[in-house]
Amino acid sequence: MEDLTHLFRLAADHAADYRRSLPDRPVAPPDQAALARAFSGPLPATPTPPQQVVADLLAAAEPGLVASAGPRYFGFVVGGALPAATAADMLAVGWDQLAFNAVTSPAAIAAEATAGAWLKELLDIPTTASVGFVTGGQAANTAGLAAARHQVLADAGWDVERRGLIGAPPVRVIAGAERHATIDRSLRLLGLGVDAVRPVPAGPNGAIDPGALRDVLRAGPVGPTIVCLQAGNVNTGACDELREACELAHRHGAWVHVDGAFGLWAAASPTTRHLVDGLELADSWACDGHKWLNLPYDTAFAFCARPDSHAAAMSLSAAYLVGSGGVPAGADLTAESSRRARGFAVWAGLRELGRDGLAAVVDRCCALARRFADGLTAAGFEVANEVVLNQVLVGFGDDARTDRVVAAVQADGTCWAGGTTWRGRRLMRISVSNATTTEADVDRSIAAITRLAA
Template sequence: MDELRRLFHSVADHAADYRRSLPERPVGVPIDQSRLVEAFAGPLPAAPTPPEQVVAELVAAAEPGLVATAGPRYFGFVVGGALPAATAADMLAAGWDQVAFNAVTSPAAVAAEAAAGDWLKDLLGIPASASVGFVTGAQAANTAGLAAARHQVLADAGWDVERRGLLGAPSIRVLAGAERHATIDRSLRLLGLGTDVVRPVAAGPNGAIDLESLRGALRAASPGPTIVCLQAGNVNTGACDELREACELVHRHGGWVHVDGAFGLWAAASPATRHLTDGLELADSWACDGHKWLNLPYDSAFAFCARPDVHAAAMSYTASYLVGSGGAPVGADLTAESSRRARGFAVWAGLRELGRDGVAALVDRCCALARRFAEGLTAAGFEVANEVVLNQVLVGFGDDARTDRVVAAAQAEGTCWVGGTTWRGRRLMRIAVSNATTTEADVDRSIAAMVRLAAE
């Protein structure tokens, strides 16, 4: 046991040293991927290797290929760094090695998810009676929400999709914004509905769904099973759909509303931005990430459903078992996984560390820093292509080719990391401010690097 203690301590020390280096560490540096692969490759040894040596070899092989995504100047892919308490809780979760299948395999894991789920619903304004499945990411959360939607709209049409499948089932129509995230289409493929069921609805100037177009699409289609996908937080612009009016409109037509709120749903946690998600409580299901704006470790997201019975019927082994047990659905009843890691410990710890005010402050600070980016780059003579409503900024540096060159130069130079995107037929730099440790100085330093690289 002393050897185990030394091993775990050495790993914790390395992790802490790495985190301590992030403020000044190059965010991304060019690497020779083939050499990195070689460092991990080679024949599997025939004899066992001491754990201490294994860890030392892992650190040596991985170190040159690490990207400082947890640092304060990483602005790509809408990801944040993991909070200290959440990281420590995730380390404990690995050490405890719990299976969060249900309250038999790990009573503590299920209890942590129950408490954290209640906190999440309270913060986001989701009805307290809703179910929460702790899943891996927005892809899994959207899939769970749309599985519940598929179950219910077909049940309303007299069809048991879990028993009878989709062959011969009534046709489902899915209305979704033209600027929906790609995970929606992928979820529809995974659920056997296919992407041909999608009827795109036009988006407004900043990427939110156009309500008149949605109204026309609902009127134009023949009555039948209908799912409408709305979004809180356009992945390029941060724009949020007008959820209250859209939900009321869809429900008048008997449809199910699913909200993809991978990062934008967190706007509901701040009084300053809550108006952007007004009416979200009227939806039927919601998807939201924890490893984005909440700054939890990766492999953390949430699938909410206003009807726990429908959620469980769509995702559990058998709905009849749940009814017969007399218990509320928990754990694996609400996800597509059985051998689930206990990710709820890190969620509980991260929320506990921030508190209600801390979550709101995190949202507000990131939004303010995004505006600082927009103001600084505009003052430098570059074009901000979107209305900055949350934490997303789109920047053009002239023509598409020049913009791509500036993005590539920034990624190689290492002061900050930003991504490129295509929006409305144009190539743009996309800046996503999501990290809890980002400061005004980090933004100013990044702007200076972008201006310098654009001039070069």
């Protein structure tokens, strides 16, 4: 066991050194060519001492690490990982708990219960809602839409869990034209298919037009209907008008699912809460923890206002599964049975920030996004969206030049931003989500982008 202490300290010391280096580290890895050689080779025939394995892993991986947890990584709406949450996740790995239910790990399920209650309080989600601790927005959207599928078909007299979809009443899915791609994949995974979608046109900044939603709802066909709304357009950050849209959908008997992977966190700040007004009226919600909450990968949440529908869609039972069948928790609310205990990191991250700290993170990221927009506009470039949250779209002339600038920025390593296509144009997409990003990081990034664009 003393060998374990030395081994774990070696890993922890390296992780701490790496995290301390992030503010000064090039964001893009300088040398990726050596990666294949470093990791390749024949499988050893004989055992290798654990300390040697870890030392070899450190040497092999270092050239290919991307500083995505650092303060100048602005791609993919990626946050960092809070210190207490990181340490809690390291403990979760060391404890090696199976978070299936309260029999396999009472502590893991208790952490999820309290963290889930805190999350609902922060996000203004009904206290009676269930919370599934899942891997990411894809899994959260799938769980929410599975609950929706269960309920709208049950209302039509069809047991989809028992009978499947062959012969079932067709389910109509109404979603914004600029919905996230994970909505479509969830529909594929659930057997509803992308052809079930009736798209709703988006307004100038990417949020759906409530009038257009009304028209699509009225157009029929009448029958089981799911409406997918969005809090935080993946390109612009725009949020649908949730209150009006939920009321419209419910008048037509539809289930409302909100994809709020990052935008739902707007509810955690008094400054931005108005952008998601009415979110409590929905039936299910998806939200990522590894975005604005700055938790380690992989952490996300599937909330459902009808816990019985949530459990009916996701749970399983078997004679050997001791402890199953009580109040839905753990694996009852996710598609995983062999679950890692990600609730420890959630509990720790929420404790570390507190209500005021989380609001400050949201507010600071939004302010820094506006600083990006102002600085790049002053440098003569075009900001193509209204900056309402933490997303900034920038054009550098024609599409080809924009792509060249994006590629140059990624190769330079001062900061990292991705490219996207929005409204038929190629644009640089900047997402400010890291709790450690400062004004100096933004200014340094603006200077680098300006230099490279020239």
